[in-house]
Amino acid sequence: MGYDVTIFEAFHKSGGVLVYGIPQFRLPKEIVAAEIENLTKMGVKIVNNAIIGKSITVDELFEEGYEAVFIGSGAGLPQFLHIPGENLLGVYSANELLTRTNLMKAYRDDYDTPIKHFHRVAVVGAGNVAMDAARVAKRLGAEHVYITYRRGRDELPARKEEVEHAEAEGIEFNLLNNPCAIHGDEDGHVTGIELIRQELGEPDEKGRRKPVAVPDSNWVLDVDTVIIAIGTSPNPLIRNTTEGLTFTRKGGIEADEGGVTSRPGVFAGGDAVTGSATVILAMGAGKAGAKSIDEYIKSKK
Ligand SMILES: Cc1cc2nc3c(=O)[nH]c(=O)nc-3n(C[C@H](O)[C@H](O)[C@H](O)COP(=O)(O)OP(=O)(O)OC[C@H]3O[C@@H](n4cnc5c(N)ncnc54)[C@H](O)[C@@H]3O)c2cc1C
Structure with a gap:
């Protein structure tokens, strides 16, 4: 859609559970690497070792000039x-x-x-x-x-x-x-x-x-x-450092099907919203979130 996009990833390597959770014998990492390379070729910037809520907060991202933030931080906190x-x-x-x-x-x-x-x-x-x-x-x-x-x-x-x-x-x-x-x-x-x-x-x-x-x-x-291995829930770091969001009883960010949260300009999807689910649902939530962000930014102009 023509926007400048930056991904902030806590780990030194991008890809989420597809890289650190699902073993190589089930999902070869070369497949994930090729997908990530496609993104960077499209101009998406990736900043690794950046923990939102510690290195920089959601509020500070807005102060830096980002018009919208999508939270897709997964459900990596083990029970x-x-x-x-x-x-x-x-x-x-x-x-x-x-x-x-x-x-x-x-x-x-x-x-x-x-x-x-x-x-x-x-x-x-x-x-x-x-x-x-x-x-x-x-x-x-x-x-x-x-x-x-x-x-x-x-x-x-x-x-x-x-x-x-x-x-x-x-x-x-x-x-x-x-x-x-x-x-x-x-x-x-x-x-x-x-x-x-x-x-x-x-x-x-x-x-x-x-x-x-x-x-x-x-x-x-x-x-x-x-x-x-009895389940995971969303890490509370972003919850504890971001004003204006509401959360489910299990710690997920409350968002509608388009990823729209209770805070204008902040969108969310994937396991961070649903709790541990599937890759395809997380990818779908990313697409829905992108559409909502486009509508939000256009509506402001
Ligand atoms: C072992 C295992 C096997 C699985 N097998 C399957 C399967 O076979 N099929 C299937 O469909 N699903 C499977 N799943 C579930 C699937 O992997 C997840 O539903 C999916 O990856 C969720 O995607 P996501 O983008 O929401 O979150 P994630 O993949 O968890 O990605 C979230 C990313 O956000 C980063 N992050 C977290 N907090 C911060 C922060 N504060 N600042 C910056 N970055 C942050 C994390 O480091 C991570 O890279 C499996 C899960 C696990 C754990």
Whole structure:
């Protein structure tokens, strides 16, 4: 549409989850790099290592002369279980594990990024991110990787193909088990995850049968690493540094289908609005946001 566009990206590399989250074996990074190169060829400027809310705020962008701001900062804040032992050495969020390996190339000798050499890994959660984390852990050399999930096979939230690929690669499914504690040794390293067996009870409001703990069924699965993959939410940094926006109960920016927020000139879309969703929805939100920005800028003139 002829506007000057600048992207401010917190990481040293652009591409979001497509670069730091989704592993190379599912989405070759060369494809993402080619897309980003197309943007720069079109004249889009990209400023890396720029954290909005820290390096510069949304208000300061307007002061610098930007006429509109689109917030597409994703949902990169991992959720945790809040159980004892979660701070032990050897507990990762899926985000951290994936970022260390995908973006920071921890598996390569010519990179300094440290990663634990693990043998027995429990992944808590059973969505697509859990499957990616499990398959990455396996590729990093783990002998046993267990997907630990409180519901049963019919309730697995991951896409069927992702489950099949994980199984084909030897990922073990430890279903109907809910973690209640992570155990460690005197040096603070993980030694096991304590689980409570579950049975499926009545369906919840979404129709999914609720897991119910079986009394006195606790047991400990011996592992040296626990990866938590139970979901993410939008990082509160922009929320805490930008006036005039409203937010959903889960921390997403409130915006309509065109990305229009409660603050004139500020637009938003993708996971930052919806919470963790899909690439295609985020791309669609970007297009809708661009249209709304065009209408907004024209209406001011
Ligand atoms: C492991 C994993 C696997 C997935 N697999 C699939 C899949 O197979 N298919 C699918 O459709 N979807 C998948 N998804 C979901 C999909 O990747 C996301 O829905 C999509 O990337 C959202 O795009 P986005 O642009 O809204 O956010 P993101 O891709 O998260 O991009 C947000 C960008 O904003 C940057 N940022 C954040 N805060 C700031 C700030 N304050 N200042 C500057 N920059 C900031 C981040 O560094 C990031 O680069 C997966 C997600 C994960 C985590």
